[in-house]
Amino acid sequence: MHNAGWKRMKLMHEGQETREDEEGHRTAGCVDKNGVLHKFNTKWRTKDCYSCTCTKKEIQCCSVVFTPVDYDKEKCERIFYEDTCSYTVVEKADPSKHCEVRGIVG
Structure with missing residues (x-):
């Protein structure tokens, strides 16, 4: 992390x-x-x-990383991409669906 x-x-x-x-x-x-x-x-x-x-x-x-911190952690998970130094937040059950992020740290 x-x-x-x-x-x-x-x-x-x-x-x-x-x-x-x-x-x-x-x-x-x-x-x-x-x-x-x-x-x-x-x-x-x-x-x-x-x-x-x-x-x-x-x-x-x-x-240079902005980390998502305020999202539905029960339904969603964050995934880190080393090549772009960025996160995306997706549904655990269906990773093709993005989740709403209400806050980041960075």
């Missing part, structure tokens, strides 16, 4: 680093929790649905 909301969070194990490639070119930036170097003043989206920004001060990441 994904945490919803646009809350700001720092990724674990991030830091600032300068790396040199085989040709001697240096790149300075932020290192994310997976060890990937991102240049300063860049943005990227993670596989787990966060939008991140690298500044000289820190890495900031915000969830």
Whole structure:
């Protein structure tokens, strides 16, 4: 399950680093929790649905997922689509029918 909301969070194990490639070119930036170097003043989206920004001060990441929270939970269920970072709410008995959502968090 994904945490919803646009809350700001720092990724674990991030830091600032300068790396040199085989040709001697240096790149300075932020290192994310997976060890990937991102240049300063860049943005990227993670596989787990966060939008991140690298500044000289820190890495900031915000969830881009809006999670349905107010719907008929007895009759319906929410389904998460990783490829679009989105939910849909459908009837349990007939998933081809969408349910009304009265509230979301995100």
